[in-house]
Amino acid sequence: MPRRRPAIEGRTRGGKAGTGLGVNSVDMSLARLKDALNRAVTRRLVTVNVASEVHIPLKTRRCCSP
Numbered sequence: 001m002p003r004r005r006p007a008i009e010g011r012t013r014g015g016k017a018g019t020g021l022g023v024n025s026v027d028m029s030l031a032r033l034k035d036a037l038n039r040a041v042t043r044r045l046v047t048v049n050v051a052s053e054v055h056i057p058l059k060t061r062r063c064c065s066p
Helices: 023-042 058-064
Strands: none
């Protein structure tokens, strides 16, 4: 069984290793997750979309947006 890397290492593809993701990348990923969970709710695979109330804080958007 392959050994998993600790989550604290950060990303290793698409940029310098150990750097964080941009606000737009996180926002797009969150949107995809919310959409997928909404479909699962519609198909009655899950009862509630746990990501529906998740948002990126305004302070982070202002600080880290290009």
